[in-house]
Amino acid sequence: MSVIEGYLNGLFVAAGLIIAIGAQNAFVLGQSLKREHHYSAALVCMVSDAVLILAGVFGLAALLEHSTLAMQLARWGGVAFLVSYALLALRRAFSPQVLRADQQPMRSRRSVLLSTLAVTLLNPHVYLDTVVLIGAIGAQQRFPLYFAAGAVSASILWFTSLAVAGARLAPWLSRPATWRVIDGGVAIMMLIVAWGLARP
Numbered sequence: 524m525s526v527i528e529g530y531l532n533g534l535f536v537a538a539g540l541i542i543a544i545g546a547q548n549a550f551v552l553g554q555s556l557k558r559e560h561h562y563s564a565a566l567v568c569m570v571s572d573a574v575l576i577l578a579g580v581f582g583l584a585a586l587l588e589h590s591t592l593a594m595q596l597a598r599w600g601g602v603a604f605l606v607s608y609a610l611l612a613l614r615r616a617f618s619p620q621v622l623r624a625d626q627q628p629m630r631s632r633r634s635v636l637l638s639t640l641a642v643t644l645l646n647p648h649v650y651l652d653t654v655v656l657i658g659a660i661g662a663q664q665r666f667p668l669y670f671a672a673g674a675v676s677a678s679i680l681w682f683t684s685l686a687v688a689g690a691r692l693a694p695w696l697s698r699p700a701t702w703r704v705i706d707g708g709v710a711i712m713m714l715i716v717a718w719g720l721a722r723p
Contacts, residue, residue, distance in 0.1 A: 529666040532719060533673025535712035536660055537576070539608065540652045541681050542705060547649075550642045551682060552696070555689025560635040565686035567639040572653060572678035579658020580671045586662075598720060601660040605717035612710035616703045660720065 542548075547568060554561035630638070643649060661670040684692065695701045 526666050526669050528719070529664045529669040530673040530676075532664065532716050533657075533661060533670035533675075534677050535673075535716055536605070537572075537657060537674035537677035538681065539612070539709040539713050540657070541572070541678055542709065547642050547646070548681075548685065550639065551685045552689050552693060554635060555686050556693060559630065560632045561686045561689065563632060564635055564639045565682040567636060568643055568682045569675075569679050571640070571643045571649075573675045575649065575653035576657055576661075576674045576678075577671055579654035580661035580667050580674075582654075583658040583662040598663055601656070601663070602717050602721045604656055605660075605713045605720065609710040609713035609717070612706040612713065616706035616710065660716070663720065 551561065551564050551568060554564045657674050661667050661674065664670040
């Protein structure tokens with residue numbers, strides 16, 4: 524596996540998880556539409572993702588390198604997750620939802636930052652996605668640092684896009700057809716990475 528392939532694997536896996544409709548994305552989009560400390564909110568999401576991704580990849584890497592059985596379980600568990608997620612993405616593509624902004628009254632920067640942290644860190648799926656799933660897959664890569672860099676890049680690109688172009692993206696993200704294309708792309712990316720992980 525090359526450095527570039529490791530980076531792209533991280534980028535694709537993280538993008539598939541991060542772009543999915545959720546409270547965090549709706550919150551940042553809402554802040555962007557209101558121009559209410561939206562860059563700060565996006566930055567909190569990026570930093571949180573980076574810390575959790577690095578902790579997952581290198582924390583699990585240290586544990587797995589001492590156990591062949593644990594490595595195999597993580598490998599095939601990762602394959603099963605990626606295939607399952609691809610199937611879920613395909614299911615969503617046939618019955619797409621839409622991402623709608625979370626509309627709330629104007630608040631202070633401190634209030635927005637605390638709300639962003641709450642939406643990000645109090646969601647158990649965040650830890651499952653970033654620490655466990657991304658970490659388990661990244662720990663098995665030949666170049667885990669580049670995988671982690673790709674995963675962090677996906678977070679940076681997505682939340683920067685929501686913060687900078689939220690107002691322009693909102694009409695597109697509220698269309699089911701857009702999410703058909705996104706979820707179809709996510710399914711393809713996940714299957715490609717699963718194939719790479721399953722190869723001997």
